[in-house]
Amino acid sequence: MPRVEMYTTPICPFCVRAKQLLAQKGVAFEEHNVMLDPAMRGQMMERAGGARTVPQIFINGQHVGGCDELYALDAKSGLDPLLAGEPA
Template sequence: MAKVVMYVSGFCPYCAMAEKLLKSRGVEEIDKIRVDLHPEQRTEMIKKTGRRTVPQIYIGETHVGGYDDLAQLDQQGGITRLLST
C-alpha cells in the first residue's frame, strides 16, 4: 500500500474528515505533519503544493490536494487506485 502523508494542524475539521475517509478505504497509517507546531513545515508545504491551507494530502508521490479534492477523487474510485501503486 502506498504511503500517505498529510499536512495538518491541531484543530482542523477537514483534516479529521480526510483521515476518516482514508481509513475507510483501508489506510492504517497516516504520516501527519503538524504545520501549526512547526512553522518551517508550513513553508515546506507551501513550496511543495503551492497551497496554504490544510489538509494537504499525498498518496505515494501524488499530491491529491485538500479534503474536497480527496472526496472528489474517492467518488471517481481514484483513492483505491493510488493506494495500490
Template sequence: MARVKIYSTARCPICDKTKTLLNKWKIPYEEAMVDADHSALREMSEITQGARTVPQIAIDGKWIGGFSELTMLHMDDELDEFVEA
C-alpha cells in the same frame, strides 16, 4: 502500499474529517502538523506550490489536493489505484 501524507493543524475540523475517512477506508497515513512544525509547513508549501489551507494531501510525494479532491478520487474509484500504484 503508497505513502499518504496529510498536512493539517490542531484545530481543523476538515482535517479531522479527512483523517476519519482515511481510517474508515483503511488507508494508512502520516500526519504533518504544519502549525507546530515549521519544516512541515515549508514542505507543504513546496509540494503544493504555495497552498495556504489545510488539509493538503500527498501520495508518494505527489500532491493530490485537499478533502474535496480526496473524496472525488474515492467517488470516481480512482483512490485505490492511486494508493496502490
C-alpha cells in the same frame, strides 16, 4: 503499501474528515502538524504548489490536494487505484 502524507493542524475539521476517509479504507498515513512549525508549513507550501490551507495530502509523492479533492477522487473511483500504486 501506499505512502500517504498529510499536512494538518489539530483544529481543522477538514483534516478530521480526510483522516476518517483514509481510516475507512484502512490506510495508514504520516501526519505533519504545521500549526506551530513554520518550517513544516513552508515545506508543505513548497510541495503543494503554494497552497496554504490544510490538509494537503500526498499519496506516493503525488499531490492529491485537500479534503474536498480527496473525497472527489474517491467519488470518481480514483482513490483506490492510487492507493494501490497505480498512476492517477
